[in-house]
Amino acid sequence: MKHLRARISRVLGLVLAAPAVLALATLPALAAEGARFIGAPLFAEAEKAGDLPPVAERLPEQPLVTDMPAIGRHGGEIRTLMASPKDSRILVAYSYARLVGYDRNFELKPDLLESFEVAEGRIFTLHLRKGHRWSNGKPFTTEDFRFWWEDVANNEELFPVGPPAVLIVDGEKPQVEVIDEFTIRYSWSQPNTEFLPALAGATPLYIYQPAKYMKKFHAKYADPAELEAAVKDSGQPSWAALYNRRGNQYRNDNPKLPTLDPWVLRIKPPADRLVFVRNPYYHRVDRNGRQLPYLDQVVMDVADSKLIPAKVAAGESDLQARYLRFDNYTFLKKAEKEGRFALHLWEDSRGSNFALFPNLNCNDEEWRKLNRDVRFRRALSLGVNRHEINQAIYYGLGKEGANTVQEMSPLFRSQYRLSWSVFDLSTANRLLDEIGLTERDDEGYRRLPDGRRMTIIIETAGESTEETDILQLIKDSWRELGIDIFTKPSQREVFRDRIFTGETIMSVSFGVDNGIPTPDMSPKEFAPSTQQQYMWPKWGQYIETQGASGTPIDLPEAQELADLLAQWRGSADADERREIWDRILAIWSEQVYSIGTVTNIPQPVIVDKSIRNLPDQGMWAWDPGAHFGVYRIDCLWRELAPEALASLSPVEDRLQ
The missing domain is CATH 3.90.76.10 (Dipeptide-binding Protein; Domain 1)
Structure with missing residues (x-):
């Protein structure tokens, strides 16, 4: 690699x-x-x-x-x-x-x-x-x-x-x-x-x-009576719904x-x-x-999903990496000695193994206002003890820092990784005081402007003990900032729907998928572009649907990212695309739209010993x-x- x-x-x-x-x-x-x-x-x-x-x-x-x-x-x-x-x-x-x-x-x-x-x-x-x-x-x-x-x-x-x-x-x-x-x-x-x-x-x-197959479901080509019968039999509300389903x-x-x-x-x-x-x-x-x-x-x-590592260890899979995490490594390594599979560790391409996503489109007015304040996001990031996470969860094997591009990318700069990501409780507390969050309850927790205890509900798909352990370490360090955490797990579809509709204050998931981009790969993950982005789902939906749904971007720095993405898309000049990328990454690192933890964590990959042509070393990239x-x-x-x-x-x- x-x-x-x-x-x-x-x-x-x-x-x-x-x-x-x-x-x-x-x-x-x-x-x-x-x-x-x-x-x-x-x-x-x-x-x-x-x-x-x-x-x-x-x-x-x-x-x-x-x-x-x-x-x-x-x-x-x-x-x-x-x-x-x-x-x-x-x-x-x-x-x-x-x-x-x-x-x-x-x-x-x-x-x-x-x-x-x-x-x-x-x-x-x-x-x-x-x-x-x-x-x-x-x-x-x-x-x-x-x-x-x-x-x-x-x-x-x-x-x-x-x-x-x-x-x-x-x-x-x-x-x-x-x-x-x-x-x-x-x-x-x-x-x-x-x-x-x-x-x-x-x-x-x-x-x-496949035109020949799909035309029989299309109103322009299909026999009307046959299509009507097919729609009725399928239980779909219209021919268009049936078409898209098939x-x-x-x-x-x-x-x-x-x-x-x-x-x-x-x-x-x-x-x-x-x-x-x-x-x-x-x-x-x-x-x-x-x-x-x-x-x-x-x-x-x-x-x-929680049983998959055990089933893999029991020999029920010939090729597996999905639903395996680094915290399964010791268990799988022991099973490798007794089983018929080989265990490899591939490099991971993500910008952060886990990242926190403050929802800038949160429906709760007080939390939305805070999440949109860059001082709040910076304070939360400074309050994460990444070294502790790296040592306790990943045996010191990861790279600590922000959710950004990795060293393997030609776009990497050390300041992108280090920006607002060095553990500093003193500066974090000062930023929170500067915002005006100075009132505290009897237990020392800060209060929101409306008097509520500052308890951040962090929603998760709940698929990993590794994720739970990381959140507990963050909870301990944020306690020093006067901030409480409550973790709310749910099924992945429910988890995502709540983010999309603005019901979440903050969520936790993987960092950016492509942490190894070149200037000629799209920077869309770093700018509002799709509903799937957990920090601004409604802005992404607005862009994705060309204004048909979602809400327009109403934060200048986020709008600048969207404008830069549009400029990159329209540029045929390699040097210009590189300059646009640099500007995007600089804004991203300074604005802390997501809070990274540790990156480049090895991905366990198991493969049956009889299988050929899969490399021992590879890049686990979506x-x-x-x-x-x-x-x-x-x-x-x-x-x-x-x-x-x-x-x-x-x-x-x-x-x-």
Whole structure:
């Protein structure tokens, strides 16, 4: 990992260069003539019976040739554990089939696309792979893009607030030109620096849908009587609701929805066991021509998140990092000696392992006023003893400081990490007095202006004892400031809804996802941009919905961040984008919109000892990276005897 900083500094650097035109080709393809493609034995009987074309006819004319440490063999399954049937969407991230995607060096490469060209940072020409098919065998062509743009994204019933915000540049929609069956162009009058990264995201921007399948749910194309009956049978309130329910590609909960991912869902959630079977039309092969994925199926067993570490230790998962935390390490290390899995520690990309988020959109007027006072936020941050947290919880392995970019990012500056994050109770108390919070009750706790004891209710999803322990340490140090803490756990969906609606005073969660950005990666996490930001959800919602809901930003410094984000999005100049990033990070560190604790905490990753092609060391990053996504889990295979491999995934169980 020591070379990561140098590698990621190259990410996207040339893609947005102006006025050059750049075409990124795929990895060297197998020779078109004489190439011998190898299909999975799973499909042999279907091919023999004529129910499925030969593998050479199922692949694109130019499949993506994926390089990997070790050539594998077909067969077997991989098991993982998830805490909810809704986690079926996580396989979309892990599978990481994107129009363009990041490789292990966090550089953008074509994937579903055969190639793409960028001119002036504003004209994007996308070339599809001829012969590429959806998982149901239907062609994947520009009709899937045209249909989504004209009939879905610009349909007011399906997208009431208009197309996704990333496609709107200074109020301008893209000009979408279908050049031919396999070429489509998106262009704006100004640069759109977020377009390609959005396509490569862990939660990607889908600018296409399987048109042939989805048209039967669309009022423009479907038979009215049949559509009305389908709406009635589904229990949905309208055809638009039914359409969006059936066509959500990221949610991955409709087994009938065609996909381009390596595995196809077989069992409709909710279910305690989700099974995903290999896609016969997947577009990648290894360098010997063997169609990927290697594994026949992925199995997700649903369990209580609190029980997942114990189940992992008992050997019930073959690949696991989600729902494992550093506080599980000692327990898992002991189990490793007795089990069949290996335990690795990957670097974590987040800006802080845990961070506090004062809700600047809190409904409570007194708390909202305090949360918006930078002196209050600074005082709270100065009152956190990060060294104590690091030593007591993380054995001194973490980096103490603010919720910001890490040293591996070329944007890192030490003052960003240290700003208002050095333990200093004297200065913190002075700032609180300066605000006017000088009245105290009989127990020494400060009072709010309306007389209430200053008890901060910190809401949490309650998924980790590590989180509980950190909050207890913070409670002890904030007691010296005359501030009390009450921790309120709830289920994650309830937790998030309360934040979004302004019911929370403060919440605790992970820090910024991308702590290793380059100047060419979006700074949207550091500016109001989405409802998912716990410090200003209503401002983010207002921007995300283009003013249709939420509330306008009414804090100058936060508005400046939003303006700077807009400037970054419209800049095709690399130096200018770097300057904008520096200004954003400087404001972020001085304004303390979130309160970081400790970062760069190792992420436990367990993998069955028979599984090959997963690195011992890696970067656990959501975006960019999609966690396991950049490591191509379609390339994972199991080095087992044939009979042992067959016993892991009975063919008859999967093809019925």
